[in-house]
Amino acid sequence: MTEFNIKDTEYLNKLQDYYADWKNIPSYARLCEVFGIASKSWVKAVLVRLSEADFIERTPDGAWIPTRQFFARPHAESTVQAGMPVAISATQGDFFIIDEMLIETPSKTTLITVKGDSMIDAGIHEGDVAVVEKRMTANIGDIVIAIVDDEFTLKTLDRENGAFILRPANPAYPVIRPQGTLEIFGVLTGLVRKYRK
Amino acid sequence: MTEFNIKDTEYLNKLQDYYADWKNIPSYARLCEVFGIASKSWVKAVLVRLSEADFIERTPDGAWIPTRQFFARPHAESTVQAGMPVAISATQGDFFIIDEMLIETPSKTTLITVKGDSMIDAGIHEGDVAVVEKRMTANIGDIVIAIVDDEFTLKTLDRENGAFILRPANPAYPVIRPQGTLEIFGVLTGLVRKYRK
DNA sequence: AACTATAAAGAACGTTCGTTCTGCTGTCAA
């Protein structure tokens, strides 16, 4: 039996890219095209090695399916110095699945696109997607989606003279001191930004 | 032709549950068991209706695959005003998959945790996870992971007197004018931040 | 130059798959 090698890594990358497009692992015949291999038997040998490396597995029906590791992205930690440049370790650290990191309770999580710039000093820009966990309680200092006078707003929760206030992270905007009830819609648990390609 | 009905919703739920477990859509024969239907032809009729409702579709090979709607995470767009509060619409907008939004080419994508605060004015904080697409070319204005004198750094790519320079987004840090070669490791295509729970 | 292991191709074959067509059963309106 042969081992998982560099070429198999290329095959894995091609399979991951195909899967990103089509969300399934196709027949051996189609994988011949995807991998650039002419024989089905060799495609199977590749898949067996990928499964031994725990990137794919089989259903009871014999269909190939991806494992968790298949979706994980390499994550280089403690590597990029945004202050002063620092050497990167070529070794790939642990793996990382974005959805899993950001969303712990899918049924309570909503994504909301941010409008305006009142939280810009907190690094939250217009167009960013806020990951919000719906719940009615929050702690002082949390960034919350609050319902003030039947309207929603994204602000930092704070307290002043025993009353809750909503503090923007932009000096151009005023602190909100709710007159009526202050209801919490949810708490900001994550943020996602996409840069133009 | 018949329409999508309540029973089809049950079939859809069963299919979603199966897919969550096995990450593929199996053969008609297996779907007979999953749906509790005895005939393959009727299973096919169900799938055709699910595809007409845009929950699944077919690859050029004829394989059934899920659509974006199949995974359905609600995404409320244009709703939260970070400037002045604005009414939220209870309607759920389009659907949204974080991984898919941020990662177009899995094999070329790496995640890197940001250190330091030299890009803080661009809303990139220490501890944020940068989504980096590995490639050697970039455009002026892109935020890049550059290799300067064998070291990595995250900066905005700019040009000055015909030479490339790396501009931090923090006045406390100097502009980097590479003496040796300027090599691009990759381009910042996304950013992910997780707030403490 | 011969040997060996590995990488890949190719052929053969039984099974399974998707498709299509026909048949059955219950329901509802005329």
Next chain:
DNA sequence: TTGACAGCAGAACGAACGTTCTTTATAGTT
């Protein structure tokens, strides 16, 4: 009470699929 149709079952069939076995090409070693 008959017709019509929707919901579903079952059979038939050719094409595609996965598996296994055999063969060829390439590279490295002795």
